[in-house]
Amino acid sequence: MRTSPISITEPVLAWYAAHARDLPWRAADATPWGVLVSEIMLQQTPVARVLPVWREWLARWPTPAALAAEPSGEAVRAWGRLGYPRRALRLHQAAVAITERHGGAVPGDHAALLALPGIGSYTAAAVASFAFGQRHAVLDTNVRRVLARVVTGVEYPPKAQTRAEVTLAESLLPAEPATAARWAVAAMELGALVCTARSPRCVDCPVLERCEWQARGRPAYDGPPRRGQSYAGTDRQCRGRLLAVLREAHGPVGKPALDVVWSDAVQRERALDGLIADGLIDPLDDGRYALPA
DNA sequence: AACACGTGGAC
DNA sequence: TGTCCAAGTGT
Missing domain, CATH: 1.10.1670.10 (Helix-hairpin-Helix base-excision DNA repair enzymes (C-terminal))
Known part of the structure; x- marks a missing residue:
């Protein structure tokens, strides 16, 4: 351990002052809500892909109350192709909780943030730090x-x-x-x-x-192989195909519209059941399917 | 603790 | 082409 805090933080702070990207959620007029939305969107997702969707979201839903007033399915649809659509659902749930429990204002308290759906240890610290200027690792x-x-x-x-x-x-x-x-x-x-x-x-x-x-001469990583995530042919890909049909449809769709996007019927049913269980798809009484209300 | 959970760009 | 990876969370 060759560290004293000053020796590393000072040069990094100076470097940041000169090289930081000009991202909208870092702007002086960014709100805690804008910061929160950005943090959820950025989970496992590159900045370049988040940027346009974040702008759409903040223009359409400038406050948690604005998002909370709409059906969660609208959040899922507006999530577009960012991936991990359960994040959209949880962000909508968080907006509802913020509206009901915090008077519509994103809480600055770390514990209160952590209690919101979709917000874990990292995001709670990030929002408390970036939006409220607090001291958190x-x-x-x-x-x-x-x-x-x-x-x-x-x-x-x-x-x-x-x-x-x-x-x-x-x-x-x-x-x-x-x-x-x-x-x-x-x-x-x-x-x-x-x-x-x-x-x-x-x-x-x-x-x-x-x-x-x-x-040390930049030694190469030596340890257990780091997980390579396969994707083609997985339930995940199947779920993505299924939900994309709903996102791109104007209203409810019939079963055949879902059936055509995945040939393996067993896997397709399993994935659909999973999406329904997650609350990402609503099975209607008439046998059709829709994004959640 | 390990695994599920989307998507697409880079090499 | 296939692998790796991108501001993690929930179970």
Whole structure:
């Protein structure tokens, strides 16, 4: 452990001031709701794909109450092809909860955020930090990779987040809340732009001289193979096809319209049942199917 | 703790 | 072409 907080945070903050991307949810006029929507959309999803959808959402639903007033199916439809559509459903549920329990204002309290559907440890810390300027360890995949390299000296963090990582992230947090919040977003940005998973741009790194991975000669990852997620032919792909039919339809659709998008009937029924169980598709009394009301 | 959960761009 | 990966959460 070759770290004192100042030695890493200072250069990263300076680098961020000069190289941060100009993203709308970081603008001075961004609301906590805008930040929250961005954080949910960005889960496992690249910035470039989120940008246009985020703009549509914020223009259409500028407040949690505006979204809560619409059927959840509208959220699912407007989610488009971002993937993991249950996020849209949970964001709608969160909007309802915020409207009912918090008077329509996104809570700044970490515990209150954590209690909202679809918001876990990372997102609660991110919203509290980015939207409310609070001091929290914000540990996402970018930050975990940066710390693994710079501090621990290995190419990739462990598969599952460890207590040690949380402790390390907390130990690096600047004392001032406002500075801590800037460090949180700066460390993420460094991971997203410079300390990337593949082909890191070490020549552009503000902490190259303090990087333990660099000091060790950038040894390649040595550990159990990192999970490769197959997709073609899976229930996931089948669910995606099924839901796409509903998203693109104007109203309810009959069973045949769903049947034609997947040939394996057993798998198709299983996937449809799953979508219904998840609340992403409503089976109507007349035998047709629709996005949820 | 491991697994399910979408989608598409990059190499 | 297939693999890897992108600001995780819920079970």
